[in-house]
Amino acid sequence: MAKHQPTAPELEVLKLLWNTQPRxxxxxxxxxxxxxxxxxxxxxxxxxxxxxxxxxxTSTRGNKNLYYAELQKVPTLAAFASDFARRVLEIDTPLPVNFFSDSHLINEDELAELEGLLQQVPTTKSKQGGAA
Structure with missing residues (x-):
């Protein structure tokens, strides 16, 4: 995964490129x-x-710049989803893959890969016992 997550407009560009590239x-x-x-x-x-x-x-063909995605789709989406779950929803456990089942962005094979990546996400929940 990249050092930093893409911004919302950058993610839109990546989604375009994951669908069809080059553009x-x-x-x-x-x-x-x-x-x-x-x-x-x-x-x-x-x-x-x-x-x-x-x-x-980027590559050049004639007078046009062509763009290709360098970030892989499934790891990028897994990182976004995990970050959202952790920071916004305060969910410290892996997201269930069925959360993504109706997505038009990923296919069945990618869903299986995504499930594996989501299970690898480290939890931030304290492992110490005791009441808060």
Missing amino acids: TGKEIHQVLTALYGWTYSSTRKTLERMSDKNFVR
């Missing part, structure tokens, strides 16, 4: 402008930062 900056921008009302320079800067963080890889 051009223009294709990515069309989605981000619909979601966030961004100018092309905002999209370009986000893609540059994602490249600096090794979240995406």
